[in-house]
Amino acid sequence: MRSIRRRLSSAELYMYGRKGVLIPLDDYLADHAPNFYALLEQYPELRQGLTMPVGMPFWVNGKWLERLGMQEPATTDELLAYLRAVRDTNLNGNGVQDEIPVASVGITPLLDQLKGAFGLGNRGIAHRFVDVDEETIRWMDYFFGEEGATLFFMGEEGRTYDKKPDGSLVFKESIAQAEGGLTLDQALIPYVTWMGGSYPGFVREAYFQGSETRPEAMASAEKARPYIPSEVWGRFNFTEEESLWMSTAGLDI
Incomplete structure (x- = not known):
């Protein structure tokens, strides 16, 4: 299966939200997206960063x-x-x-062929990304939980990774030390879909073992730890007026 990847800018989210094209999901998260809701409760900065200021058929041989x-x-x-x-x-x-x-000529045609199975694009080609199915929310929420995150970032147990007695996950040698000079990311491409584009999920070290979590990368990060800013700002979500200024005078500055 392929992951659904679609991203609107903060300005677009705000604009479409004000117009009623997009509706707030706050009242649905606790019941229909428990994994994502738990993350918002555990990491308030995620909620701050997400809060706004106001199918084709399968073709086979x-x-x-x-x-x-x-x-x-x-x-x-x-x-x-x-x-x-x-x-x-x-x-x-x-x-x-x-x-x-x-x-396929790219990931987009594959997504177009599969998204209908997950409740997207089932109201005609004029509304390719409209979703009225609560099951789709639950499907996306699956990747915010432990099982879904492990599948999404690590692949299949026994095939791409093994679970150690202490519960930690480690890629198999065929992935971590792939033949033919392949990097770890390149060896993973046939088994996972998180590389490139947007995806539903919250990246954590326990489930994400790409190049950023390699021992040498982690050692470099430890050296930088004493210099980490005391306050880190997430991406800003601007009002319509602020977005206009940022795209004109702000851009010039």
Whole structure:
């Protein structure tokens, strides 16, 4: 499955919120997004940074479906099973397991094909990102919890990472010391979707073990600890008037 990635600027969020295009989710978070709500309670700075101042069908190879003895996928689980079967079967008969189960010119077409399964874009092409399904909120909230964050950032247990007796997570050697000169991030690309773009989630060291949490990076961070500012500001959310000033006179300054 692919993650939903979509970002509006703070100015757009404020503008559309005032116009009623976007509605406040405050009253829904406790019941429908418990993981995200817990993070807001634990880290008040997250709430400050987020508070404003006021499907296409699946296209599959019919001949391969017939050879695999499978029906045309109707759910994301069935699609995943089909893609794995293509990957693991020598369908072109060349004796080499080189079948590519899915291809695209970029991530956007894949998201367009899958987002309908998660309640997005189901009201016509004029409203590609409108969501009226509470299940989608719960799906996104899943990635703010321990299980979802582990899956999103670390991949599959036993395949990309192992859990040590003390509960800590460590990438398998095939990922951490990948062959062919691949970096850790490059070795992870086939298994996770967090690299590049926006995503639902809160990055924490326990679940995120990219290059930023490598021993050498952490050692450098420790050297900088004595110089960390006593107060760190998050991204500002401006009013409409402030946004206008920031994009004109403020930009010139």
